[in-house]
Amino acid sequence: MMKTSVKWTCITLLVASILMIVFTTNIATPTFGESQATVSEASVESYPNQTIEVVVPAGAGGDTDLGARLLSQFVGEELGVNMVVSNIAGAGGSVGSREILDARPDGHQVLFFHNNLLINKLFGVSDFDHRDYKIAAISTFDMGDTFIINADAPYQDAVELADYAVENPDELYFGTEVGGYTHLQMMAFERETGASFRLIDVGGASDKIVALLGDQVDVIPIAYGVTTDYIANGDFSSVGVLAEESRELYDNTPSMVEQGIDIEFEKFFFFAFPKETPDEIVETFSQAVKEVVENNEEYQSRAESYYTIPEYLDGEEAFEHMEGVREYYTELIQTLEEDES
Amino acid sequence: MVDLFLNGFVSVLNLETLLIILIGVALGLVFGAIPGLTAVMAIAICLPITFGMEPLNGMALLLGLYIGGVSGGFIPAMLLNIPGTPSSIATTFDGYPMAQNGEAGKAFTLTIIFSFLAGLLSFAILIFVSPLLASIAIEFSPFEYFAVTIFALTMITSLSGNSMLKGVLAGCLGVVLAMIGMAPIDSYPRFTFGFSDLDAGLDVLPVLIGLFAISEILKAAENKDDQNKKRIEIAYKLRDIGISFREVFQQKWNWLRSTLIGVGVGILPGLGGSTANIIAYATAKNQSKTPEKFGKGSPYGVVATESSNNASIGGALVPLLSIGIPGDGVTALLIGGLMLHGLNPGPLLFEQHGDVMYGIFAALLIANAFMALLLIIGMRFFIRILNVPQHLLLPIIIVLCVVGAFGVNNRLFDAVILVACGLLGYVLIKLKIPIMPVVLAFILAPILELNLRRGLMHSNGDWTPFVTSPIAFVFLTVALISVIVAVRNNMKRRRIVGDQ
Numbered sequence: 001m002m003k004t005s006v007k008w009t010c011i012t013l014l015v016a017s018i019l020m021i022v023f024t025t026n027i028a029t030p031t032f033g034e035s036q037a038t039v040s041e042a043s044v045e046s047y048p049n050q051t052i053e054v055v056v057p058a059g060a061g062g063d064t065d066l067g068a069r070l071l072s073q074f075v076g077e078e079l080g081v082n083m084v085v086s087n088i089a090g091a092g093g094s095v096g097s098r099e100i101l102d103a104r105p106d107g108h109q110v111l112f113f114h115n116n117l118l119i120n121k122l123f124g125v126s127d128f129d130h131r132d133y134k135i136a137a138i139s140t141f142d143m144g145d146t147f148i149i150n151a152d153a154p155y156q157d158a159v160e161l162a163d164y165a166v167e168n169p170d171e172l173y174f175g176t177e178v179g180g181y182t183h184l185q186m187m188a189f190e191r192e193t194g195a196s197f198r199l200i201d202v203g204g205a206s207d208k209i210v211a212l213l214g215d216q217v218d219v220i221p222i223a224y225g226v227t228t229d230y231i232a233n234g235d236f237s238s239v240g241v242l243a244e245e246s247r248e249l250y251d252n253t254p255s256m257v258e259q260g261i262d263i264e265f266e267k268f269f270f271f272a273f274p275k276e277t278p279d280e281i282v283e284t285f286s287q288a289v290k291e292v293v294e295n296n297e298e299y300q301s302r303a304e305s306y307y308t309i310p311e312y313l314d315g316e317e318a319f320e321h322m323e324g325v326r327e328y329y330t331e332l333i334q335t336l337e338e339d340e341s
Numbered sequence: 342m343v344d345l346f347l348n349g350f351v352s353v354l355n356l357e358t359l360l361i362i363l364i365g366v367a368l369g370l371v372f373g374a375i376p377g378l379t380a381v382m383a384i385a386i387c388l389p390i391t392f393g394m395e396p397l398n399g400m401a402l403l404l405g406l407y408i409g410g411v412s413g414g415f416i417p418a419m420l421l422n423i424p425g426t427p428s429s430i431a432t433t434f435d436g437y438p439m440a441q442n443g444e445a446g447k448a449f450t451l452t453i454i455f456s457f458l459a460g461l462l463s464f465a466i467l468i469f470v471s472p473l474l475a476s477i478a479i480e481f482s483p484f485e486y487f488a489v490t491i492f493a494l495t496m497i498t499s500l501s502g503n504s505m506l507k508g509v510l511a512g513c514l515g516v517v518l519a520m521i522g523m524a525p526i527d528s529y530p531r532f533t534f535g536f537s538d539l540d541a542g543l544d545v546l547p548v549l550i551g552l553f554a555i556s557e558i559l560k561a562a563e564n565k566d567d568q569n570k571k572r573i574e575i576a577y578k579l580r581d582i583g584i585s586f587r588e589v590f591q592q593k594w595n596w597l598r599s600t601l602i603g604v605g606v607g608i609l610p611g612l613g614g615s616t617a618n619i620i621a622y623a624t625a626k627n628q629s630k631t632p633e634k635f636g637k638g639s640p641y642g643v644v645a646t647e648s649s650n651n652a653s654i655g656g657a658l659v660p661l662l663s664i665g666i667p668g669d670g671v672t673a674l675l676i677g678g679l680m681l682h683g684l685n686p687g688p689l690l691f692e693q694h695g696d697v698m699y700g701i702f703a704a705l706l707i708a709n710a711f712m713a714l715l716l717i718i719g720m721r722f723f724i725r726i727l728n729v730p731q732h733l734l735l736p737i738i739i740v741l742c743v744v745g746a747f748g749v750n751n752r753l754f755d756a757v758i759l760v761a762c763g764l765l766g767y768v769l770i771k772l773k774i775p776i777m778p779v780v781l782a783f784i785l786a787p788i789l790e791l792n793l794r795r796g797l798m799h800s801n802g803d804w805t806p807f808v809t810s811p812i813a814f815v816f817l818t819v820a821l822i823s824v825i826v827a828v829r830n831n832m833k834r835r836r837i838v839g840d841q
Contacts, residue, residue: 059670059673060385060673060674060677062673062677066677066680069392073392076797086751087385088751089541090540090541090542091522091523091528094527094537094540095537095538095541095750098537115649123528124528125523173799177526178526178528179528200798200799201525201526201794201795201798206665206667209666210478210479210663210664212667213664214478214482216482216483216799225685226685226687228687229665229685229689230445232689233687233688235688241655294516294654305683314354
């Protein structure tokens with residue numbers, strides 16, 4: 001016979017373990033090994049009828065994650081269901097993206113990601129890009145990508161930086177993530193101005209800040225939003241944002257284009273479903289995103305506090321936009337390869 | 342500064358915030374105590390909840406979870422020989438033998454006292470000297486990181502048990518496991534054999550839990566009959582928890598050294614609590630006059646690991662709070678927590694949001710006290726776990742391990758890794774190959790490779806900066822000396838064994 005205390009401990013442990021399972025597995029539908037069954041007429045009409053899982057192929061706490069959580073809250077309200085974020089990080093985002101590629105096409109799992117989906121394929125990290133999904137919408141842009149330098153550097157705007165790097169080739173250390181979005185930015189700047197930098201891999205946004213603070217590198221490509229404190233502090237300054245025009249959100253920092261250097265890198269965040277997802281479902285979802293992005297003032301102000309610009313493009317426009325971006329990136333990489341050969 | 346501090350305490354000392362801290366610590370302890378669930382996971386799950394809270398309350402909850410999550414890991418480590426979190430791996434070495442010797446109560450009491458004191462000292466360091474420490478950490482370039490990691494790797498020699506050869510072999514195995522997945526910098530897939538699931542490499546948590554927990558459970562399954570009786574006997578000996586003042590006092594240098602190691606390792610990004618406890622343990626063993634007692638239930642081993650892992654919390658918060666840079670997975674989440682509330686992490690945090698920041702300091706100190714309090718109250722209940730028959734307890738732990746492995750990245754594949762590493766761990770135990778070096782090498786090899794390659798990018802392929810940088814030179818020299826000493830001791834020991 002078991003003692004009562006033992007029995008209770010067992011029960012408590014069991015209950016605890018069940019609770020833990022419920023808590024830790026924020027997952028709406030199991031995704032392993034099931035067939036790509038087509039979705040029935042009835043479930044198309046009743047969509048959405050269960051929790052929607054938003055897969056973020058990046059770690060918790062970063063800009064993609066925060067953006068996804070913010071949107072999930074409001075879009076979920078709009079659709080009348082819960083939306084939960086699952087972080088599936090790894091291999092530059094290709095692990096999480098693949099999860100949606102293979103997901104059940106019933107609209108209850110959706111990918112939230114940015115430009116890196118395209119870049120991963122171009123650099124050979126993955127073998128799929130936006131063409132392998134059904135794009136629902138672009139919801140947000142970050143048009144504040146910028147090159148940051150130490151405030152006491154002898155060059156203080158983009159033209160001076162370019163001139164310095166032309167006169168002193170390979171002298172300035174450019175701290176980036178090799179094969180990432182910001183690597184392309186460096187290549188574009190070099191191509192446009194004839195400048196040449198020493199490429200140094202330093203890692204993600206916070207690693208770049210450390211590297212610049214510690215004088216290990218001279219220039220870092222980074223989102224304006226995460227450096228505002230250092231600029232206000234007098235440590236860093238920005239040579240210009242990589243966009244068409246300057247914006248109040250980014251303290252009216254002059255854009256590269258305004259300084260006569262024609263490079264634009266706009267980070268866009270999008271929702272994408274598996275290719276086989278019925279159009280009606282994608283449309284329902286897209287409309288909810290549109291409603292939030294265009295009309296929900298609370299969302300808009302929260303998004304701006306993260307230094308992102310709420311702007312909606314529907315599925316088709318988003319796809320076209322990404323095609324254009326893809327073409328630009330492909331061309332950039334080709335010129336680089338030609339230079340090397 | 343004093344009145345800022347008082348204001349910080351005033352803003353925390355209300356029923357709501359205190360309750361939030363208490364809940365955070367309690368939940369953190371549960372996550373820490375359950376093998377497979379960690380502080381990172383607890384914080385990741387609760388991050389969305391803080392969305393609707395006041396900034397300070399939100400951070401108080403997350404910090405409570407952090408402190409609880411790091412502290413709770415010793416419970417299963419001592420009672421079941423299964424570390425609850427990566428930061429209490431080394432606790433199994435001496436904590437479990439102590440419990441087996443009927444000294445579970447003493448081990449618990451020492452842990453609680455020194456976890457609390459280490460937390461206190463590390464937070465004091467955080468509050469008073471963090472700008473200075475952060476400015477030193479910034480000076481660390483890839484060359485210095487490389488040297489520090491090499492130094493940490495030489496700890497394998499102290500963790501190898503009787504055979505240095507087997508220790509090195511185990512270390513190599515850890516490096517091999519770490520090589521799987523995309524290479525750093527150029528993202529070249531290695532040893533993936535075309536499986537896209539392996540692209541991201543093996544995650545630390547499933548590997549650790551597999552090697553330590555699953556293998557331990559498999560081992561327990563071997564002797565299914567006699568284990569139960571023995572454990573219940575041990576459990577009742579907890580009653581005498583008294584330790585003398587002298588026993589506490591003689592740990593003072595050990596505590597101080599381990600705490601400083603914890604803070605130092607915590608500051609450096611990428612290393613953190615999971616490495617701190619191993620390094621502190623190995624150092625305590627190396628410095629000890631009676632190293633042969635380590636691994637057989639030495640209170641010094643317990644105090645070293647349990648001081649260092651709590652101290653690593655203060656260390657990890659140094660770069661976060663002074664310059665807005667995350668040091669590890671947990672602090673990256675804490676940054677997310679700050680940003681959720683529009684507090685942009687950076688050097689101006691204190692100027693712009695001083696009220697919140699001093700509130701955070703106060704919350705840390707209170708959470709540290711709550712941690713000790715909850716553990717003292719809970720001590721008697723934890724031990725009840727041993728009353729549960731193993732055929733009920735261990736399957737539940739396996740389930741929780743699988744949940745934990747899955748929860749790391751919401752991938753079932755990680756559960757497969759968990760089981761595979763469990764089997765590997767079991768084979769290693771059977772071959773009498775120590776597991777610890779596998780783990781240490783597995784954690785450190787990627788950091789080593791990344792910084793080696795970044796360093797060479799910096800110097801344009803030149804190796805000399807790795808030795809000409811003063812900090813790097815010191816660490817490499819110490820590493821070399823410690824290897825030489827270890828090899829000599831090993832040879833001496835062999836000769837003695839040979840003579841006998």
